[in-house]
Amino acid sequence: MNAVASYNFAYLDEQTKRMIRRAILKAIAIPGYQVPFSSREMPMPYGWGTGGVQVTASIIGPDDVLKVIDQGADDTTNAVSIRAFFAKVAQVATTTHTADATIIQTRHRIPEKALGEGQILVYQVPIPEPLRFLEPRETETRKMHALEEYGLMHVKLYEDIARHGRIATTYAYPVKVEGRYVMDPSPTPKFDNPKMHMSAALQLFGAGREHRIYAVPPWTEVVSLDFEDHPFEIQHFEEPCALCGAEQVYLDEVILNDRGGHMYVCSDTDNCEERREAGHVGSLGVKEAAE
């Protein structure tokens, strides 16, 4: 026992954890349904992942290994500070390696490496209601979910096609879970949608400001909405990662100068590093110095 007063394990008090845990159990039992919960003030502002942090704090134990990513990167502000937060309040081991983690908290990406059984992916969600921009009233969207009335969402996708000739939604692309609930996969690029389908990992979603928790259990059907004549498609990149040469991964564009110079690099930093360590080199990459 510490002589000095300290926070409870994983910051949250036990009654809050129980309340969140009960919400998580119901969320797992009703895949894709948003369970209301009493979101707490956290020592970080809304929009910095308070929903994900509360979910992680409620499930994490001393034996867990935590990885946190922000837009695929382990080394950006949000990821670094949340990882440091749990290292401090729960004394858990942290990692940047996808395969070593038992819990991965993420903001807007799913790791490139396929997740395994027993791993848990915790999403930070800004706006959990996929119908919110189409219907601002909670009473109405709740009724629409209750009646499985999702025509409006198809109208929205259809209007995309009428206006742009294709479905122009590129992130937060709506999915249908187990043939019942339409769900917002959080603002991940639609590139990641296929990874949610029949994933071996448990996926938990926490929206702190909006007070909602939802879940996709392992081995669950997650289908991106589309039309027969306009099937769902993911983004394609014309060049591989400039650092590691990876193809079939999600790339970020990096501006190099004010004369139009740019490069594409892996959004998943861990995947990129592991590939470079394994000897893969892209067009602008440098061969790892021989020992």
Next chain:
Amino acid sequence: MDSSFEGGFADPVLDAQTAFRAIMDALANPGTPRTLGENALSQAPLQAELVSTLLTLSDADTTIWLSASLRSAPVEAFIAFHTGAPLTRDPAKATFALVADVTELPALATFNLGTQEYPDRSTTIVLAVPALSGGDDLVLRGPGVKDHLHCSPKGLPEDFTAQWSDNREVFPRGIDLLLVAHGQVLGLPRSTRIGEGH
């Protein structure tokens, strides 16, 4: 010394976390038993696994329904002291139902099934069974089950598959079931489809 003060988790924080992860994994992987940990003692007639689940998930915000043999002064005092949870005799008002034996389990549909708008407000039934294997063969399909899975818990109601299919029929409404025995928990969330035989 009143014995109802005794028997809580020795480490309320980490013991509850261990038991919760077992329950969460059990519901996320229906039909696969998970170990609750041996951190709770039985409070006769309340089995250790029921104690563990109770201490992990209930507090003053959850209404508890007790099956007939559990409705005794020591059990009620234990629940009041350790969780502060209100008790109810009406299964339709229960957040959790603790059932000591299948003979005391009313029809699943008499519990709270939630509403179409708020299906999460349904009852979670925690049923103590003699064993999580060795009973009739059930085939599970649905979320959390890769393709299909066999399991054979003992001590289910005789018309269980028919009752469960009615429960599945009203999805997203419906009860969720946790079966407990020998320090383990097996989850059957309402999303699971159950068939008999292969």
